[in-house]
Amino acid sequence: GAGVSQSPSNKVTEKGKDxxxxxxxxxxxxxxxxxxxxxxxxxxxLIYFQGNSAPDKSGLPSDRFSAERTGGSVSTLTIQRxxxxxxxxxxxxSSLSGTGTGGEYFGPGTRLTVL
Amino acid sequence: EDQVTQSPEALRLQEGESSxxxxxxxxxxxxxxxxxxxxxxxxxxxxxxxxxxxxxxxKERLKATLxxxxxxxxxTAPKPxxxxxxxxxxxxxxxxxxxxxxGGGTRLMVKP
Numbered sequence: 565g566a567g568v569s570q571s572p573s574n575k576v577t578e579k580g581k582d583x584x585x586x587x588x589x590x591x592x593x594x595x596x597x598x599x600x601x602x603x604x605x606x607x608x609x610l611i612y613f614q615g616n617s618a619p620d621k622s623g624l625p626s627d628r629f630s631a632e633r634t635g636g637s638v639s640t641l642t643i644q645r646x647x648x649x650x651x652x653x654x655x656x657x658s659s660l661s662g663t664g665t666g667g668e669y670f671g672p673g674t675r676l677t678v679l
Numbered sequence: 680e681d682q683v684t685q686s687p688e689a690l691r692l693q694e695g696e697s698s699x700x701x702x703x704x705x706x707x708x709x710x711x712x713x714x715x716x717x718x719x720x721x722x723x724x725x726x727x728x729x730x731x732x733x734x735x736x737x738k739e740r741l742k743a744t745l746x747x748x749x750x751x752x753x754x755t756a757p758k759p760x761x762x763x764x765x766x767x768x769x770x771x772x773x774x775x776x777x778x779x780x781x782g783g784g785t786r787l788m789v790k791p
Contacts, residue, residue: 568722595777597777597778597779599779606766606781606782606783606784607723607766607768607779607781609778609779609780612777612778614777620774620777620778622778623778655722655723657722667713667715667725667726667727667728668713668725668779669725670715670722670723670724670725671722672720672721672722673721673722
């Protein structure tokens with residue numbers, strides 16, 4: 565069946581510009597997560613959605629980062645006034661429920677490069 | 680604060696040479712320990728979840744085990760296609776956000 569999809573797969577932008585990253589989770593999955601993976605660093609949690617609500621935004625690195633989820637499905641991660649340190653692979657994952665006992669299923673990621 | 684440490688950082692094996700990857704963790708209340716495989720340029724692929732000490736799970740040439748302080752991923756008679764980065768992560772009962780805390784990964788290279 566269809567897995568988690570993300571778009572774009574690659575994004576190159578100039579410092580100071582805004583970017584939007586999109587995630588389509590597996591149909592029926594109520595939990596959705598955003599993570600960031602930088603060179604030399606492990607996977608870093610950004611935000612968790614249960615349905616359209618975000619009970620945990622503790623991983624968002626600054627107020628330049630925001631995310632929303634609509635219809636209990638698609639999510640967008642927005643980075644305003646991008647900085648070079650925002651360059652990373654942004655990964656989205658979904659899971660069937662919010663109980664946290666199952667594994668998450670990850671998308672292929674969006675590679676963001678800020679020049 | 681939850682912590683996950685994986686060792687070794689990199690491991691080179693000959694095809695057929697069995698070995699183990701280690702994941703040491705510190706968590707206030709383990710809700711699950713997860714193993715993922717990640718190929719270059721792709722997202723992590725879910726392998727196993729372990730919930731309590733003594734639990735074991737197997738999939739093809741991989742077997743994951745769990746104690747109160749660490750988990751091992753045993754690879755039996757590996758093949759070149761097993762080459763990947765293997766990631767370990769934990770989820771904490773005391774984290775309502777359900778976030779996973781990941782280790783740095785072990786990069787496995789299997790030579791034919």
